[in-house]
Amino acid sequence: MRRRPGVAGLQSEAVLRGQYKALGENVARIRMDLMKDQLSTFRNQLEDFARKHKNDIKKNPVFRAQFHSMCATCGVDPLASNKGFWAELLGIGDFYYELGVQIVDICLATRSHNGGLIDLGELCSLLSKKRRALREPISEDDCRRAISKLEILGSGFEVFTIGKKKMVRSVPTELNKDHNHILEIAQARGYVTIEDVENELNWPSGRAVDSLELLLKEGLAMVDDGHSDGKRRYWFPCIGSMSSDAIDAESEYNL
Amino acid sequence: MGDDFKWPYFFNYPPYFTLQPVKDTRDKQIQLWKELILKYCKHNKIFFIHLEDDIPLFFNASIDRKLTYEARQLFVGALVSEGRAEWMDKAHRKCLVHWRKVQDWAEVILQFARDNGMEDGVMTIDEIRLGDETRGTDLAGIDKVVLIRALKLLEQRGKVAMFKGKSEDDEGVKFSAQL
Known part of the structure; x- marks a missing residue:
């Protein structure tokens, strides 16, 4: 078709553009409504689901973790507030606040022993021990969620990874890469010697000594000069399962 | 003796056998050892320890660690400064461990006497320490020095009168x- 020149042509083009725009907006609105619909359906179903499986969520840590990841996918955070539907239905906020308080307890109780650094698995088993009477198993996922709530308080609680292990830090000490490397080497036997560190990481001698000195000062390491080979060993109480015994000991050692 | 003694966790952790250079860590270490010494002596009814002896308290063969003499003196010295132990010589080689305080021993004696109707009765020192009456009680095997101190305390309170016989055994x- 030959394009007609003139004002009429321009006018009809403008009208056409207006119509396209209106149509486009219409489509977008319909889509939006549909999305909102779907989302609210999803939310409802999630709530139905939560209501239906309330007990499983409360009692089964694996189920609970899966439920959390499902909530995260659709932008619902059952822990965001202690008020409202989720808290009322599941009491899930209280659950994690309670865990948080108990985690702080454990970290404080073991701090003098491990310098404020504890293995996540270790923490978790201590937590389970503490909650033995409740008969509600706790998973590492639960621990991490509770700790992430503590992070908001700015109290220096943090989960981080060293080698294959997850560690929980409850003191504001900033560990640098060097310290993390040393802790990683120590995971094999629970201790390192200066030689171990130098050989493993190809460090000049001053660097290893400096890092180890800081770890000592922070209470994260202890020296051991008792081995027959005469080499000083640096032990890390946060590695290994000494902490749980330490708590037992503290409760029973009242002469 | 001591077979069923439950060693604390730190006894199997090598660095606790080396004096820690960092103060906070060392304070914690001293605290743990003080408690262990008292508990161990109580469990085994040990009244005197010789710091030079490698008794099981100072030596853990399973991890091949031994407390140095310096560490032993420091830990026991900390107990002495709290009145829970006493040096028996100037060189600080031998000490008396008060895992039960003398005034608490006095109470134990009093309770034993009440339970056994000893009002107005007489017992020799050796009977209390080694006799049939006290067998199986806390008093069996009590050290003589400690026992006499506790009895003197009771004497001050008018609960007992001490006497000396012809020989020391009496x-x-x-x-x-009125007990």
Whole structure:
């Protein structure tokens, strides 16, 4: 078709553009409504689901973790507030606040022993021990969620990874890469010697000594000069399962 | 003796056998050892320790660690400064461990006497320490020095009267009619 020149042509083009725009907006609105619909359906179903499986969520840590990841996918955070539907239905906020308080307890109780650094698995088993009477198993996922709530308080609680292990830090000490490397080497036997560190990481001698000195000062390491080979060993109480015994000991050692 | 003693966790952790250079860590270490020494002596009814002896308290063969003499002196010294132990010589080689305080021993004696109707009765020192009457009680095997101190305390309170016999074996006490 030959394009007609003139004002009429321009006018009809403008009208056409207006119509396209209106149509486009219409489509977008319909889509939006549909999305909102779907989302609210999803939310409802999630709530139905939560209501239906309330007990499983409360009692089964694996189920609970899966439920959390499902909530995260659709932008619902059952822990965001202690008020409202989720808290009322599941009491899930209280659950994690309670865990948080108990985690702080454990970290404080073991701090003098491990310098404020504890293995996540270790923490978790201590937590389970503490909650033995409740008969509600706790998973590492639960621990991490509770700790992430503590992070908001700015109290220096943090989960981080060293080698294959997850560690929980409850003191504001900033560990640098060097310290993390040393802790990683120590995971094999629970201790390192200066030689171990130098050989493993190809460090000049001053660097290893400096890092180890800081770890000592922070209470994260202890020296051991008792081995027959005469080499000083640096032990890390946060590695290994000494902490749980330490708590037992503290409760029973009242002469 | 001591077979069923439950060693604390730190006894199997090598660095606790080396004096820690960092103060906070060392304070914690001293605290743990003080408690262990008292508990171990109580469990085994040990009154005197010789710091030079490698008794099981100072030596863990399973991890091949031994407390140095310096560490032993420091830990026991900390107990001495709290009145829970006493040096028996100037060189600080031998000490008396008060895992039960003398005044608490006095109470134990009093309770034993009440339970056994000893009002107005007489017992020798050796009977209390080694006799049939006290067998199986806390008093069995009590050290003589400690026992005499506890009895003197009771004497001050008018609960017993101590007497000396012809020989040292006859040393003893007469319990008051009003215990």
